[in-house]
Amino acid sequence: xxxxxQQKPGLVAYLTVGDPDLLTTKKVALAAIDxxxxxxxxxxxxxxxxxxxxxxxxxxxxxxxxxxxxxxxLALAKDLRRERxxxxxxxxxxxxxxxxxxxxxxxxxxxxxxxxxxLVVDMIPEESDAYRAALRKHHLQPVFLVAPTSNDDxxxxxxxxxxxxxYAISRVGITGAQQQIAADARDLVTRxxxxxxxxxxxGFGISSAAHVAAVxxxxxxxxxxxxxxxxxxxxxxxxxxxxxxxxxxxxxxQRPVEENVAS
Amino acid sequence: MxxxxxxxxxxxADEATxxxxxxxxxxxxxxxxxxxxxxxxxxxxxxxxxxxxxYAEAQQDPSFSKELADLLHHYAGRPTPLYFAAxxxxxxxxxxxxxxxxxxxxxGAHKINNCLGQGLLARRMGKKRIIAETGxxxxxxxxxxxxxxxxxxxxxYMGEEDMRxxxxxxxxxxxxxxxxxxxxxxxxxxxxxxxxxMRDWVTNVRTxxxxxxxxxxxxxxxxxVRDFHRVIGIEARRQILEAEGRxxxxxxxxxxxxxxxxGAFFEFIPDKDVRLIGVEAGGRGQxxxxxxxxxxxxxxxxxxxxxxxxxxxxxxxxxxxxxxxxGLDYASVGPEHAALHDSGRAEYVAASDAxxxxxxxxxxxxxxxxPALESAHAIxxxxxxxxxxxxxxxxxxxxxxxxxxxxxxLTRELNLQGA
Numbered sequence: 001x002x003x004x005x006q007q008k009p010g011l012v013a014y015l016t017v018g019d020p021d022l023l024t025t026k027k028v029a030l031a032a033i034d035x036x037x038x039x040x041x042x043x044x045x046x047x048x049x050x051x052x053x054x055x056x057x058x059x060x061x062x063x064x065x066x067x068x069x070x071x072x073x074l075a076l077a078k079d080l081r082r083e084r085x086x087x088x089x090x091x092x093x094x095x096x097x098x099x100x101x102x103x104x105x106x107x108x109x110x111x112x113x114x115x116x117x118x119l120v121v122d123m124i125p126e127e128s129d130a131y132r133a134a135l136r137k138h139h140l141q142p143v144f145l146v147a148p149t150s151n152d153d154x155x156x157x158x159x160x161x162x163x164x165x166x167y168a169i170s171r172v173g174i175t176g177a178q179q180q181i182a183a184d185a186r187d188l189v190t191r192x193x194x195x196x197x198x199x200x201x202x203g204f205g206i207s208s209a210a211h212v213a214a215v216x217x218x219x220x221x222x223x224x225x226x227x228x229x230x231x232x233x234x235x236x237x238x239x240x241x242x243x244x245x246x247x248x249x250x251x252x253x254q255r256p257v258e259e260n261v262a263s
Numbered sequence: 264m265x266x267x268x269x270x271x272x273x274x275x276a277d278e279a280t281x282x283x284x285x286x287x288x289x290x291x292x293x294x295x296x297x298x299x300x301x302x303x304x305x306x307x308x309x310x311x312x313x314x315x316x317x318y319a320e321a322q323q324d325p326s327f328s329k330e331l332a333d334l335l336h337h338y339a340g341r342p343t344p345l346y347f348a349a350x351x352x353x354x355x356x357x358x359x360x361x362x363x364x365x366x367x368x369x370x371g372a373h374k375i376n377n378c379l380g381q382g383l384l385a386r387r388m389g390k391k392r393i394i395a396e397t398g399x400x401x402x403x404x405x406x407x408x409x410x411x412x413x414x415x416x417x418x419x420y421m422g423e424e425d426m427r428x429x430x431x432x433x434x435x436x437x438x439x440x441x442x443x444x445x446x447x448x449x450x451x452x453x454x455x456x457x458x459x460x461m462r463d464w465v466t467n468v469r470t471x472x473x474x475x476x477x478x479x480x481x482x483x484x485x486x487x488v489r490d491f492h493r494v495i496g497i498e499a500r501r502q503i504l505e506a507e508g509r510x511x512x513x514x515x516x517x518x519x520x521x522x523x524x525x526g527a528f529f530e531f532i533p534d535k536d537v538r539l540i541g542v543e544a545g546g547r548g549q550x551x552x553x554x555x556x557x558x559x560x561x562x563x564x565x566x567x568x569x570x571x572x573x574x575x576x577x578x579x580x581x582x583x584x585x586x587x588x589x590g591l592d593y594a595s596v597g598p599e600h601a602a603l604h605d606s607g608r609a610e611y612v613a614a615s616d617a618x619x620x621x622x623x624x625x626x627x628x629x630x631x632x633x634p635a636l637e638s639a640h641a642i643x644x645x646x647x648x649x650x651x652x653x654x655x656x657x658x659x660x661x662x663x664x665x666x667x668x669x670x671x672x673l674t675r676e677l678n679l680q681g682a
Contacts, residue, residue, distance in 0.1 A: 046580065047580040048449070048458050048567070048581050049458075050304075051461075051462075051465060070578060095565045096575065096579045099564055100579030101579065122304060122565065122568070123302065124301060124302075124303065126292075147306035149305075149306050149307075149308070149468060150305060150308065151309060154309075158305070172466065172467075173306075173465060174465055
């Protein structure tokens with residue numbers, strides 16, 4: 001299946017799978033979809049998340065410690081696909097767990113699970129030939145990232161290899177919530193539009209309805225990650241699904257009324 | 264002269280599998296056989312390109328190599344001696360043992376070679392803020408030293424476990440004006456310090472140079488750091504030819520990330536009769552988590568920007584490691600070593616914590632030399648194999664650093680208190 005954003009702005013919700021446990025992640029994921037998330041990024045916990053800030057580091061550490069693996073993440077994706085056929089499902093990972101499983105074995109089980117796309121944080125287009133070939137064979141879309149430091153050559157290159165959507169990093173830095181969306185973000189999205197007609201999702205530091213509304217002015221979708229993971233950290237396992245559902249519904253609250261459903 | 268003949272007889276080019284010469288890098292930047300590459304967040308790509316370009320430009324600039332050579336000579340103390348360890352040789356009763364005395368360099372280890380080179384590059388790039396990781400503290404001290412010399416801001420990331428066991432080096436870094444930031448995540452050792460340095464770099468990449476201390480990380484680091492350490496092998500090869508008129512039977516070096524080893528090995532790679540022996544940390548056992556022997560217990564994977572051998576579990580999570588020496592206590596290894604391993608050009612063995620401690624004691628009492636615990640792993644392997652070799656065999660051991668920093672551990676482990 002291909003990633004589609006049914007609303008504008010689209011909403012992408014990131015979860016670290018297995019934090020605090022697999023069953024809770026499943027309930028939170030369903031709540032997120034039902035509250036209006038178009039796409040879920042299912043984060044594969046990794047022992048050395050060098051692109052992540054403290055919140056996702058702690059979540060990864062908890063999930064690794066309780067034994068969550070890439071295989072568990074794929075099994076969860078399969079469950080979610082069975083229960084919510086319309087949601088976009090993205091596997092979000094560092095490259096090593098995928099290499100350990102094997103590119104083809106991974107892509108095959110991701111396809112069987114009903115996953116739509118894969119985003120690997122430490123995979124750049126230049127290193128991605130074998131990776132993209134495996135994904136293509138199993139009808140999965142490769143999503144790549146662009147950053148404010150990416151020059152136009154790199155934006156072009158990323159545009160050429162990306163499918164589904166492109167993830168634009170709003171600021172120079174690691175994941176984590178912030179007060180304002182950096183001025184870098186609008187400039188990056190504007191530059192990127194010249195090279196792609198794919199939807200552009202903006203992430204890093206988006207944590208409020210005001211942020212989402214601001215992002216909607218120039219990007220197609222907003223990615224909310226650390227704010228959700230922090231909410232799960234602060235909630236009990238029992239309360240987390242409702243808390244996340246309410247939070248995501250709240251993010252939609254300031255959606256500009258004039259926006260119609262996008263194609 | 265026999266040495267001249269040997270010079271002339273060296274092959275013109277290295278094997279494709281173990282080189283990263285211009286042709287190889289043009290096709291696939293920074294690949295050593297299957298290993299190496301660039302596995303980093305997109306945010307860092309601009310900085311890696313910038314570094315790559317600055318390094319290529321510097322290599323073409325005679326004033327760069329002249330300034331580096333001057334600093335290596337007048338400031339750091341190159342060339343370092345190649346010393347014949349007569350008493351150790353006599354005691355072992357086999358191969359003749361030579362020590363390449365990188366421990367006599369300014370700051371006490373080979374690390375200064377790379378720090379001076381990258382420091383000059385950072386200055387060329389106009390970056391005034393330097394960050395680095397350190398395990399044993401030797402790279403941190405060398406970085407802090409170069410930052411003091413060049414008037415640059417210096418932040419060193421160091422695992423809290425390593426800060427505890429290499430406390431003297433923490434004090435040295437602070438004395439030199441560096442800020443030492445403790446890292447408590449993971450096993451609070453070198454790997455965790457690199458994660459934190461990478462996060463800093465991702466955040467401050469526009470103003471900051473990451474002065475990576477080993478032949479690790481994304482291209483161009485493994486190639487560039489190797490190049491800055493090649494001087495070790497260039498000198499040692501010339502010196503052994505002067506001393507003995509022939510090449511050694513084997514070159515030995517300890518391998519954490521592998522910077523001193525690749526520096527010692529590289530000039531000898533075309534000399535097919537010279538064995539290259541890398542010594543990893545065997546730690547205190549063979550179970551995952553008890554050692555840092557990537558070539559014994561690891562498998563190919565990606566850690567911190569490069570594809571190489573990695574100690575990991577079945578799900579691809581990186582394992583914790585153990586070594587008595589903080590500088591060898593790391594879950595991956597430089598990608599060029601991975602290629603040398605697979606091609607069979609270099610051999611990789613392990614020495615245990617106990618072997619390294621015994622070797623330290625032995626060389627201290629026969630030669631009056633206190634090696635770093637890291638370097639003691641290479642000496643341990645020399646002590647193991649020398650007695651089985653002929654008296655006309657030569658072992659060239661890279662003594663990569665001195666052991667003053669390890670006095671706390673040695674005092675405890677060797678019962679030196681009131682002994």
